[in-house]
Amino acid sequence: MARVLQLRKIFLVLTAVTLGFCLTSVLCAEDPNTDEEVPASEKWKKKDIRDYNDADMERLYQQWEENDDEEPDPDDLSPYDKPKPKIDLSKLNTKDPEAMMKMTKRGQPIMMFVSLSGNPTKEETEKISSRWQEQLFNANFNFKRYVVGDDRLLFHIDDGSWAFDIKNFLIDQDRCKDVTIDQQIYYGRGSGRKVDNKAHIVGAEEAEEKKKEEAEKSKKKKTKKKKKKTTEKKDEL
Template identity: 40%
Template sequence: MKLMWTFLYMSSLLCGISAFQEQPLKKRNVLDYTDADIEKLSEEWEKDDDPLEPDELPEYKRPPAKIDFSKLDMTDPDNVLKVSKKGKSVMMFVDVNPELSEFEAASVLSRWQSNLQNNHIVAERYPIDSKRAIFKFSDGAQAVDAKNFFITERECSHVTLEGQNYIGQHASASTVKKLEKMNPTGKVEKVKKDEKKHTEL
């Protein structure tokens, strides 16, 4: 007898839930909406909207930019990187010289971010270690200019951009040796002090 009452109670409860879910959204209380209901409403609202412009879409939905490789100077890796990463998010690892204290390293990284912003290069800075930070650029073309700025700074040890290490002009010999041992697959580029390709900020 007890089993029969339990069965009747459970079946009536299930019928009530299914009847509640079948109610049209207009008749239901907003507080009772599930995530699926809200997603369904959102899709219905956006159905009749005009399509967004490509630059208003999220980055993963944007159509890729067309690159004319015949007009591209393939001998200049910075130029190739600028053109291929234009409009795409790029992250760069920046390490300061290990001789700096934690306070000096934090103030240097903060100053560099301000210098970039003063030069209209938008970068978000995320510290990941006491002497290392990630700089995220919403436009990858700006990352090349930022890299050229970083490697000319006295406090910069090295920069990693798109899997390639760039050693700062004032980096110590031990840093160069350490990077060459750490990165057997990538390329370590030592920037010449007389090279004038960097961006003055």
């Protein structure tokens, strides 16, 4: 559509230029000294359009681009090039992080990762996720779905504000292990954990578990060293 509009504009510009050149030719015929007053850099404008070379056409196109104040149609832009919607800061609820995320992600593309429970095959993951997508489509949520592993999915959503409603649906499904949005993980029914709809930082729990293991090892090492010293003292006595 944008290309058609550009061609139409070029046609109108060329028509206007042709009429202008005809009028200029008449005026120049009446005043033989006109050419002497025109700068060399502007003489191309006085040429008959049928005599235009590639350089002249390029100059004409650049001039048209400089004078074109019309903004592109947002519908013709990709989701990544569309202008971000203005956010009314007065409506931001700082006590509700999810509501804030929905508002800031509105109209912007977002990716969501979903893991399934039960060690499914790729075919099972395709079948289960296809059913989920159909149910969400019936609820007016449209997105692209990709199976990226035996138990792993990628959802590409054009409007980021939908991601949290989609997430709420998914974590309530028996085979959904977890959903990850912006490095935050939400556990589903298939995880064996309590579905509390709370965001957890990816890797934070693993780091905490590792910290506990290291603390336990350190404790055992100290106990062993203490027992060794006690044994040595007894031997001395």
